[in-house]
Amino acid sequence: MIESIKSAASTIAYDLVTFYSGNNSGDVPGNLPDPYYWWEAGAFFGSLVNYWALTGDTTYNDITVQAIEHQAGDNGDFMPKNQTYTEGNDDQCFWALTAMAAAERNFTNPSSETPGYLSMVQAVFNEQTHRWDMTACQGGLRWQIYTWNDGYGYKNTISNGCFFDIAARLARYTGNATYAEWATKAWDWERAVGLIRNDWQVYDGTTHETNCTSYDRTRWSYTAGIHLHGAAVMYNYTSELSLESSESESSNSSQSSNSSAIWKIRLDGLLGAADHFFSKNESSKNVMYEPPCELSGICNVDQLSFKAYMSRWMADVTQLAPHTYDIIINKLRVTAQAAVAQCQGGDSGTYCGFRWASGSYDGTTGVGQQMGTLDVLQSLLVKDIGGPVTSTTGGSSEGNSAAGTESDETEEEIQWDHITNGDRAGAAILTAIVVGLIGAATWTMLS
Numbered sequence: 001m002i003e004s005i006k007s008a009a010s011t012i013a014y015d016l017v018t019f020y021s022g023n024n025s026g027d028v029p030g031n032l033p034d035p036y037y038w039w040e041a042g043a044f045f046g047s048l049v050n051y052w053a054l055t056g057d058t059t060y061n062d063i064t065v066q067a068i069e070h071q072a073g074d075n076g077d078f079m080p081k082n083q084t085y086t087e088g089n090d091d092q093c094f095w096a097l098t099a100m101a102a103a104e105r106n107f108t109n110p111s112s113e114t115p116g117y118l119s120m121v122q123a124v125f126n127e128q129t130h131r132w133d134m135t136a137c138q139g140g141l142r143w144q145i146y147t148w149n150d151g152y153g154y155k156n157t158i159s160n161g162c163f164f165d166i167a168a169r170l171a172r173y174t175g176n177a178t179y180a181e182w183a184t185k186a187w188d189w190e191r192a193v194g195l196i197r198n199d200w201q202v203y204d205g206t207t208h209e210t211n212c213t214s215y216d217r218t219r220w221s222y223t224a225g226i227h228l229h230g231a232a233v234m235y236n237y238t239s240e241l242s243l244e245s246s247e248s249e250s251s252n253s254s255q256s257s258n259s260s261a262i263w264k265i266r267l268d269g270l271l272g273a274a275d276h277f278f279s280k281n282e283s284s285k286n287v288m289y290e291p292p293c294e295l296s297g298i299c300n301v302d303q304l305s306f307k308a309y310m311s312r313w314m315a316d317v318t319q320l321a322p323h324t325y326d327i328i329i330n331k332l333r334v335t336a337q338a339a340v341a342q343c344q345g346g347d348s349g350t351y352c353g354f355r356w357a358s359g360s361y362d363g364t365t366g367v368g369q370q371m372g373t374l375d376v377l378q379s380l381l382v383k384d385i386g387g388p389v390t391s392t393t394g395g396s397s398e399g400n401s402a403a404g405t406e407s408d409e410t411e412e413e414i415q416w417d418h419i420t421n422g423d424r425a426g427a428a429i430l431t432a433i434v435v436g437l438i439g440a441a442t443w444t445m446l447s
Contacts, residue, residue: 010057036301040094043094047308069110078095090158127404140160160195164230238259287334305372319382
């Protein structure tokens, strides 16, 4: 069974990588071609990190390391010059999630000239703490980083959920309680403004302009999934603290135990609420789907990938909180069977579709469809590998707690860089034209 899953995953991964063009001569490492945005490229390589960890196949390790190194940019913070002008907090965070997975899985480390994966994530964390916005709603991250981008007034749940998750994971990996304090702060803020509801459902976001009193009530699988994962990390982290305190007869033992119990309640609540993303129909019961857009056929390019993240995060949760294993794996197994049955597309007849719960291939192909199927299929191997490591349990990634704390470029500097880079390109074209005209005039005079 394990070998057949690995064999199928190998085929699906191969087809997934055919969508990647960043290793072609003249292209940019780490970028996916249109219509895929930069953030999804970060998620794409997260899928390949997991593919290696779960199957042991090193085929795509080199392109993955190359992509992460290149897109980390000059400062190792996933603010590369080719994206800075337009990227949002969630875009930056999705690359950080991939780097964090690389650290936790002891993935092939980058070259010595490049910051370690841990350092990259710490840089993103430090920069995003500087962006914690107290001008309205008593906190939270805005969706966009810069004022000129649409959505600057929106405090979206995926940006804040990503920040919560990387803070929790940094706490677990490093043992530094400051990260855990920020994770708790982010969680408490989302609960206070109503993005995480009393029934554990998770809304899409809220508006700065209304002081976070109005909401987009859309419930996406990936916003639920990132909070489920972060809560599992915090449960695991506080459980370890409780165990350590108990063994040392520390006076903090009771406090740690209470914290662990609180995070278990949150984790179990979110896990129960995640049933919203699994079909209730008898013919497709427990198959994952995307309720806001899948049945109506209106999922956009981004939304076609959301189930991939829900799948990978649920698989991780089973290792962080083993009591969830049976509940989660039963859903993932049924979903994987339905997803693989959709892989009938493309010239090879092995590319995968999106509407897993429909019972028939929907005729579509793409990164989101392929990544979703790969993530849910390879998640079935999660019990056969060790859990995510930490700095004290074998983690080898180099960190830098001060990364990202240097002064940020101002908006004016970012705009100037963007304008002048464009001007340089324009000037080069203009220079070529002028040189050509001068050459033509000189030839005429000499004729």
